[in-house]
Amino acid sequence: MSDSTKISIIIPVYNVQDYIERCLDSIMAQESVNYHLECILVNDCTPDRSMEIIDCKLRNYLGNIVFIVVNHEKNKGLSASRNTGLQNASGDYVLFVDSDDRLEKKALINLVKGLDDTNCKSKVDVVMGNTFICKNKDLAMHFDNDSPFFIDNSHEQALQSLLRRKLFHTACNKLVRRDM
Numbered sequence: 001m002s003d004s005t006k007i008s009i010i011i012p013v014y015n016v017q018d019y020i021e022r023c024l025d026s027i028m029a030q031e032s033v034n035y036h037l038e039c040i041l042v043n044d045c046t047p048d049r050s051m052e053i054i055d056c057k058l059r060n061y062l063g064n065i066v067f068i069v070v071n072h073e074k075n076k077g078l079s080a081s082r083n084t085g086l087q088n089a090s091g092d093y094v095l096f097v098d099s100d101d102r103l104e105k106k107a108l109i110n111l112v113k114g115l116d117d118t119n120c121k122s123k124v125d126v127v128m129g130n131t132f133i134c135k136n137k138d139l140a141m142h143f144d145n146d147s148p149f150f151i152d153n154s155h156e157q158a159l160q161s162l163l164r165r166k167l168f169h170t171a172c173n174k175l176v177r178r179d180m
Contacts (some may be wrong), residue, residue, distance in 0.1 A: 007094070009038070011023065012078050015047060017046075020054060027039055027103060030109075036064075038066040041054055041068070044080075096174070
Protein backbone atom coordinates (compact mmCIF):
# COMPACT_ATOMS: atom_id res chain seq x y z
CA MET A 1 0.00 0.00 0.00
CA SER A 2 1.47 3.36 -0.93
CA ASP A 3 2.15 6.11 1.59
CA SER A 4 -0.62 8.15 -0.02
CA THR A 5 -3.33 5.62 0.88
CA LYS A 6 -5.71 6.92 3.52
CA ILE A 7 -7.98 5.07 5.92
CA SER A 8 -11.01 6.78 7.47
CA ILE A 9 -12.25 5.44 10.80
CA ILE A 10 -15.86 6.43 11.50
CA ILE A 11 -17.15 6.43 15.08
CA PRO A 12 -20.77 7.37 15.90
CA VAL A 13 -21.08 8.94 19.36
CA TYR A 14 -24.27 8.68 21.39
CA ASN A 15 -24.59 7.96 25.11
CA VAL A 16 -21.22 6.19 25.39
CA GLN A 17 -19.39 8.06 28.14
CA ASP A 18 -18.47 4.73 29.79
CA TYR A 19 -16.75 3.39 26.64
CA ILE A 20 -15.52 6.22 24.43
CA GLU A 21 -12.18 6.78 26.17
CA ARG A 22 -11.24 3.09 25.82
CA CYS A 23 -12.32 3.20 22.17
CA LEU A 24 -10.26 6.33 21.45
CA ASP A 25 -7.23 4.89 23.26
CA SER A 26 -7.39 1.85 20.99
CA ILE A 27 -7.57 4.08 17.90
CA MET A 28 -4.69 6.27 19.08
CA ALA A 29 -2.58 3.15 19.68
CA GLN A 30 -2.80 2.10 16.02
CA GLU A 31 0.41 2.35 14.07
CA SER A 32 0.18 3.95 10.65
CA VAL A 33 3.50 3.23 8.97
CA ASN A 34 2.34 2.76 5.38
CA TYR A 35 -0.89 4.72 5.32
CA HIS A 36 -2.54 7.87 6.61
CA LEU A 37 -5.31 7.78 9.20
CA GLU A 38 -8.23 10.06 9.82
CA CYS A 39 -10.85 9.44 12.49
CA ILE A 40 -14.28 10.99 12.12
CA LEU A 41 -16.32 11.21 15.31
CA VAL A 42 -20.01 11.88 14.66
CA ASN A 43 -21.77 13.48 17.63
CA ASP A 44 -25.37 12.29 17.30
CA CYS A 45 -26.56 14.80 19.95
CA THR A 46 -25.33 12.65 22.79
CA PRO A 47 -26.98 13.64 26.09
CA ASP A 48 -24.12 12.50 28.33
CA ARG A 49 -20.46 13.52 28.85
CA SER A 50 -19.15 11.65 25.79
CA MET A 51 -18.16 14.81 23.91
CA GLU A 52 -16.41 16.28 26.98
CA ILE A 53 -14.32 13.10 27.22
CA ILE A 54 -13.54 13.24 23.50
CA ASP A 55 -12.58 16.94 23.68
CA CYS A 56 -10.20 16.25 26.57
CA LYS A 57 -8.59 13.26 24.78
CA LEU A 58 -8.14 15.19 21.52
CA ARG A 59 -6.79 18.30 23.26
CA ASN A 60 -3.93 16.23 24.69
CA TYR A 61 -3.30 14.05 21.61
CA LEU A 62 0.07 14.49 19.90
CA GLY A 63 0.01 11.68 17.33
CA ASN A 64 -0.35 11.70 13.55
CA ILE A 65 -4.01 10.67 13.24
CA VAL A 66 -6.24 13.48 11.98
CA PHE A 67 -9.37 13.70 14.15
CA ILE A 68 -12.52 15.35 12.79
CA VAL A 69 -15.64 15.96 14.90
CA VAL A 70 -18.95 16.34 13.05
CA ASN A 71 -22.07 17.39 14.98
CA HIS A 72 -25.63 16.45 14.11
CA GLU A 73 -28.25 19.10 14.85
CA LYS A 74 -30.67 16.41 16.03
CA ASN A 75 -30.38 12.74 16.96
CA LYS A 76 -30.55 10.61 13.80
CA GLY A 77 -29.38 7.16 14.94
CA LEU A 78 -26.49 4.83 14.20
CA SER A 79 -27.05 4.32 10.48
CA ALA A 80 -27.39 8.06 9.74
CA SER A 81 -24.30 8.76 11.86
CA ARG A 82 -22.29 6.27 9.82
CA ASN A 83 -23.58 7.89 6.62
CA THR A 84 -22.57 11.34 7.94
CA GLY A 85 -19.14 9.90 8.62
CA LEU A 86 -18.95 8.56 5.06
CA GLN A 87 -19.95 11.96 3.66
CA ASN A 88 -17.05 13.54 5.55
CA ALA A 89 -14.51 10.77 4.89
CA SER A 90 -11.64 11.28 2.49
CA GLY A 91 -10.01 7.87 2.88
CA ASP A 92 -9.60 5.24 0.22
CA TYR A 93 -10.85 2.69 2.76
CA VAL A 94 -13.28 3.02 5.65
CA LEU A 95 -13.42 1.22 8.98
CA PHE A 96 -16.60 1.58 11.03
CA VAL A 97 -15.95 1.39 14.77
CA ASP A 98 -18.74 1.68 17.31
CA SER A 99 -17.99 3.70 20.44
CA ASP A 100 -18.05 0.60 22.63
CA ASP A 101 -15.62 -1.31 20.36
CA ARG A 102 -11.91 -1.60 20.96
CA LEU A 103 -9.33 -2.35 18.30
CA GLU A 104 -6.46 -4.67 19.14
CA LYS A 105 -3.08 -2.96 19.02
CA LYS A 106 -2.13 -4.04 15.48
CA ALA A 107 -5.63 -4.33 14.03
CA LEU A 108 -5.11 -1.80 11.23
CA ILE A 109 -1.65 -3.10 10.37
CA ASN A 110 -3.14 -6.58 10.00
CA LEU A 111 -6.06 -5.39 7.90
CA VAL A 112 -3.76 -3.38 5.64
CA LYS A 113 -1.40 -6.36 5.41
CA GLY A 114 -4.36 -8.40 4.17
CA LEU A 115 -4.80 -5.85 1.41
CA ASP A 116 -1.09 -5.61 0.62
CA ASP A 117 -0.69 -9.39 0.42
CA THR A 118 -3.00 -9.60 -2.58
CA ASN A 119 -1.98 -9.73 -6.20
CA CYS A 120 -5.28 -8.17 -7.24
CA LYS A 121 -5.46 -5.14 -4.93
CA SER A 122 -7.65 -3.18 -7.31
CA LYS A 123 -10.39 -5.83 -7.07
CA VAL A 124 -10.44 -6.12 -3.27
CA ASP A 125 -13.47 -4.37 -1.81
CA VAL A 126 -13.40 -5.70 1.76
CA VAL A 127 -10.69 -7.03 4.07
CA MET A 128 -11.98 -8.81 7.20
CA GLY A 129 -10.24 -9.56 10.47
CA ASN A 130 -10.91 -11.72 13.52
CA THR A 131 -13.55 -10.63 16.01
CA PHE A 132 -13.74 -11.21 19.76
CA ILE A 133 -16.84 -10.70 21.88
CA CYS A 134 -15.51 -9.01 25.01
CA LYS A 135 -18.26 -10.03 27.44
CA ASN A 136 -17.04 -13.60 27.56
CA LYS A 137 -13.85 -13.31 25.45
CA ASP A 138 -15.21 -15.79 22.93
CA LEU A 139 -13.77 -15.69 19.48
CA ALA A 140 -16.80 -14.86 17.34
CA MET A 141 -15.02 -15.19 14.01
CA HIS A 142 -11.60 -16.64 13.43
CA PHE A 143 -9.58 -17.20 10.31
CA ASP A 144 -7.27 -20.17 10.86
CA ASN A 145 -4.89 -19.12 8.14
CA ASP A 146 -2.72 -16.02 8.45
CA SER A 147 -2.76 -15.71 4.67
CA PRO A 148 -5.66 -13.89 3.07
CA PHE A 149 -8.35 -15.83 1.29
CA PHE A 150 -10.74 -14.45 -1.25
CA ILE A 151 -14.44 -14.80 -1.76
CA ASP A 152 -15.66 -14.07 -5.25
CA ASN A 153 -19.09 -12.51 -4.84
CA SER A 154 -20.15 -12.88 -8.47
CA HIS A 155 -22.48 -15.72 -7.41
CA GLU A 156 -23.34 -14.12 -4.04
CA GLN A 157 -20.89 -16.37 -2.19
CA ALA A 158 -20.07 -13.64 0.35
CA LEU A 159 -23.76 -12.94 0.99
CA GLN A 160 -24.47 -16.66 1.48
CA SER A 161 -21.51 -16.91 3.90
CA LEU A 162 -22.94 -14.03 5.94
CA LEU A 163 -26.44 -15.52 5.98
CA ARG A 164 -25.08 -18.91 7.08
CA ARG A 165 -23.03 -17.16 9.80
CA LYS A 166 -19.72 -18.34 8.38
CA LEU A 167 -18.70 -14.68 8.35
CA PHE A 168 -19.51 -12.62 11.42
CA HIS A 169 -21.57 -9.57 10.56
CA THR A 170 -20.05 -6.73 12.54
CA ALA A 171 -18.78 -3.44 11.23
CA CYS A 172 -15.59 -3.09 13.27
CA ASN A 173 -13.59 -5.87 11.62
CA LYS A 174 -13.88 -4.79 7.99
CA LEU A 175 -11.77 -2.43 5.95
CA VAL A 176 -14.09 -1.42 3.09
CA ARG A 177 -13.20 0.40 -0.12
CA ARG A 178 -14.98 3.75 0.29
CA ASP A 179 -16.11 4.02 -3.34
CA MET A 180 -17.86 0.66 -3.03
